[in-house]
Amino acid sequence: MIDWREFDHNPVSHSAAHHLTSIQQLLEEQGYARVSDVARKLGITRGSVSVTLKGLRQRGLVVEDDHKHLGLSEEGLRIARGIHTKRILFQSFLSEHLGLPSNLAEQDACKVEHLVSDVTAEALALFLESRSVESKEREAQVHSLEGRIKDGSVDIFPSDRVQTLSSELEKNSSSTHEDNDDE
Amino acid sequence: MIDWREFDHNPVSHSAAHHLTSIQQLLEEQGYARVSDVARKLGITRGSVSVTLKGLRQRGLVVEDDHKHLGLSEEGLRIARGIHTKRILFQSFLSEHLGLPSNLAEQDACKVEHLVSDVTAEALALFLESRSVESKEREAQVHSLEGRIKDGSVDIFPSDRVQTLSSELEKNSSSTHEDNDDE
């Protein structure tokens, strides 16, 4: 097993990710971004934003000009763009290739955007590149499934297939990492 | 925009997810699970596990027999299985279809397993079902990419393509959710 606590050893937290992308988005939308604007966009109080941004400023990701106008440092911009890219890639995959309803795709993409590795993002990009959208027919399947899952009238996934996939993964992974079962 | 704080409104937290799946795994491996066993497997102290499990017991996900042996309630088992399934599905997708090295696939799958919706998992299952593994050729591409990303010698993703994908997503989403831009 990989160390499960990697979960919060990310370049930026979920919260920070949204602070950064909000600033970037506000700059594009209205040319400037203030604490209140960010707070409004994120739906949290000015106080919270103020405190969080103080941290991001100390980390050199956010800058502030003489008129309390916020901006991103080069590093901050790089991170914000990376996150935005990952969000788009995942949303696109979930929506176009898995046939998920767009609000769900957006929601799930938003949750994982700051967690996945750069390599994963690149690999997904290559994938999206090569597959054109010939996956429309899956949308119908997924749509009907959506109802049945809510009813609880269908198991989430046949466990024997999980078993199969699981052992396949194990087989292939033996080459890559020295495995001592528990971390 | 979807409410970004959905991030921590999940059925169980990342931490809880691992506590549950650890118990389940220990039961399979050695027939019983105690606080210390879980602590050892997760790499945290007994004290932390004790406290966390107290919460999970109160929520009715974990049970304890007369000999301090832990188990999962029906609900707890359902959740643990769901999470395990999602992990396998994602790991399988990342590894077999995106060609990621298995340790990376495992790591990323571990990060998102408790975040994605059931519908997403089902859709991914259907996807894996229909595509057999004809994606080996992408592995080489990804492998070489991995090195170049670390060197910083390659942008994470061409931004004009992000633009394209982004506007496509917007177009398709207009049918689904009433959009007022900020949340």
Place this chain on the structure above:
DNA sequence: CCCTTGGGTTTGGGTTGCCAAACAGGTTGA
């Protein structure tokens, strides 16, 4: 019978991140 050992719990600390509330400045209308 005592003492070591391992398992479980409790407690005080630290971190992140949100809120509410109190404050400090600046702008503007009357």
Place this chain on the structure above:
DNA sequence: TCAACCTGTTTGGCAACCCAAACCCAAGGG
């Protein structure tokens, strides 16, 4: 000029989670 507003900051609370360390208890070994 004064009051009403809008902005930004600070502070005390709270909730998750983690750790370290102190404790309690039962089981053995000598």
